[in-house]
Amino acid sequence: MTRDSESGRDGLSGNVFHGPAPFQLGDRNVQINHIHQPAPQGRPLVLAGAAVTTREELAAAIRGDWAAARRQFFEGAATPGAPSDGWRGLLSWLHELDGLTADDLTAQIELVDHRLRDDGLPADLKLLHLLGWLDPEGEAVWRGTVVTAESLSEALRIGRLRESGPERELYRDLCEGGLLDALSAFTVLSALRGTQRAWDEVWDSWRRLAAKVPGLPPEAREWAESGARGLLLAALLPYSESRAWLRAGCERVTPPPAGEIEWYDWLRARGGDSDTPVGWLVRADFTAFAAAQAEQQRHQAAADRQHQRVMSALDSASALRDRQWADYESRRLSPTARMEAVVRAALWLGTWGAATIPLPWIIWGWARPDIATTLSWYLVALTLAAYAGLLPRVVRLGAAYRPPLRRLRAWSEQARTDRASVRRGLIRAGGVAGAVLILGVLVHDVGSIVTTVLLIPLLAAAFHFARIGAVHDWADEHRERLRDYTSKRPGSGGIPQGVARGVRSPSARVRADAYQAYMRQFMGLDHGGKDETDRENGRRDR
Structure with a gap:
């Protein structure tokens, strides 16, 4: 501590603040001065029952008990908006740290004034910024879990497709924004600097492009407005892990031929031919949508052709049945x-x-x-x-x-x-x-x-x-035959529902079975058949 020569009051201890602006500490404005004499040992800060005195010790304590640190420093206020005892203790402890360089002090001012005092910033994100300042050379820990380039890649590969799980939670936190900037403070993830802003810009650009795609299917449009965000980030990450599964994903899908899916051709012409995040997105996710739609269209076209062939055969069989019935009636009423x-x-x-x-x-x-x-x-x-x-x-x-x-x-x-x-x-x-x-x-x-x-x-x-x-009147056979003919005429609703559904099935086997079932309705009408010939011979014998 130093003593003011005019007032006789004690001044600040030897932690030195550099810069032209005063530092806000509670209700006191502290002028940043150059003080050269050594300072006494700072008081310890107690977290989760353990006393810490250095930045590294506090960083280790936060990594060891993330939830306790969050509660003590950022969630213990008695009333909304009022600083908690834990927050005041942390702020006082930070101001009393010794051995800070000018860069450390500048970063501390930035941390306290623009991060820790930001009421709009979630408590977990504040704690991550604090951890990044305390020990940037250590592991990047988010909510008690170590974050690495591999885990970021897995969160984007798996989390964007699942409804729950740790990957899904990390992916959701990434989409909320701000997490990438906080992670970039750690040396192991320093390559992430600027990625958050680039991601936001690419996402806005993609959404504007997706809104213009003509004829985009509803499920693809829904994905374009939500799930596509993760792949854009994967394409922006400066790590080989994300590029590896992106390439593998693109290799697993075969794009439909040009001219088959109109919206896909439109999208590929405007963003899918270059090695850009949107290009990766088009070649991966939206190629899969287009390939599935093309396959569905091909199946439907094949089913329609088969249905047309079956219906033509059924119409021919029905016409034959009508001709046979007309022949029978002509002979009966001669x-x-x-x-x-x-x-x-x-x-x-x-x-x-x-x-x-x-x-x-x-x-x-x-x-x-x-x-x-x-x-x-x-x-x-x-x-x-x-x-x-x-x-x-x-x-x-x-x-x-x-x-x-x-x-x-x-x-x-x-x-x-x-x-x-x-x-x-x-x-x-x-x-x-x-x-x-x-x-x-x-x-x-x-x-x-x-x-x-x-x-x-x-x-x-x-x-x-x-x-x-x-x-x-001995005409039972005729009445039975008339009932059979009338009930099974196509226009009379005599086709069983199972047969009617079967001839429209995408399964070739089901269509074939339905066709045979329908054709069995025409059995016995051909007067040239054995059963009918025997019947006619029996009638002539009478």
């Missing part, structure tokens, strides 16, 4: 086919009418042959009434009307295995027998004339039920 159907109906109903005539003779013939004769004519009349009612339907069905005239054995075999059909047949036979018995009683009691008059409603019922289809 005059000859309709005449044959009328004859088949007469033979079929005549057979059943003839089969019922013995019934009156069995019931009445042994006692009243006259009644049996009258009832036989009644049965003939009922058969004719049913034939008259069935005839319009037979004409409309044409060749589709196929009663089992020559398939009685097969029909009887089928009926024998169908117990419900047998029961229905027995009930009907019983009904016919009962009707014959009742009609015979009426003829015996009231006479044939009255009975004939009473028979008229029964004749009308036979005509009506035959007309509305209550009498079996």
Whole structure:
């Protein structure tokens, strides 16, 4: 300490401040003077329970317990804006340091006045600036983790692509700004000086360029406004590590041919052909976007061509089906086919009418042959009434009307295995027998004339039920075929949803399976096929 010769008060100790301007210490303005006498040992500063007296010791303590240093020096204020005890203690300790050169003092003034007193600077960044002044020859530590050229490169390579992790945290801190300047104070990272400003300028230039790119896909535009920032910094870093993975990244992607992706050609012509940060960005990230888009377009074009071929084949198959159906309908409704159907109906109903005539003779013939004769004519009349009612339907069905005239054995075999059909047949036979018995009683009691008059409603019922289809028309095969044709026509919505989706699938295997499934709908329509030929032969045999 020195004593003022006029006032008798003690002055500052031997830490010497050089420069024309006074230094602000609390509420005191300290004039920087040249003092040559040696100064006494400064008082220690306690951090995390350990006393430090030199710059190197404090730097080591900060590296060892970053969080404790941040809390003590920059986060311990009782009220916002008021200096904490830790901050005042640090400032006093810095002012009492001995052995500072003129450059150290100038850097200290810069540190205290423009870094540590800056309320807009985060506490971690203040602590990093302090560490860089205390021990610039030591390791650069950020939030307790050593920062090297390799870790910066990894943060840009990995952190910009991940959602979490230490690399992502360092990358996020780099993007917030100011970290590069603070790291450049360390000798091991001194090559970073000026990189922050260059990065900001390149980023602004890139964003202006990206805003003008015509037709840039949404995902690429989103990346241009956020994730691309990291690659620009990687291209600016003066270290071989970042250039190594940049080159590797560019080699892994193949740019699409010129003229295939319009926005990529535009961007490459304006920033992708030179060894600049924007050039690296275009050749790496945006070449990957363009290559993916080109591949997607090629797949889509191939899928569209395949879909067009499949749909053409389906249209041809559908047209063939329509022609086959028209041919079938033409043969079914031809005059000859309709005449044959009328004859088949007469033979079929005549057979059943003839089969019922013995019934009156069995019931009445042994006692009243006259009644049996009258009832036989009644049965003939009922058969004719049913034939008259069935005839319009037979004409409309044409060749589709196929009663089992020559398939009685097969029909009887089928009926024998169908117990419900047998029961229905027995009930009907019983009904016919009962009707014959009742009609015979009426003829015996009231006479044939009255009975004939009473028979008229029964004749009308036979005509009506035959007309509305209550009498079996033997056209089940035709109805099934008509249902199949109608439900599977392209315009009727008959294509299953799975098939409709399959023919539009990008997978060739799925499209092939869907095509086969659709083509199976047309099986059996070709009259030249074996199944249809056998069916036609069977019909002719009848």
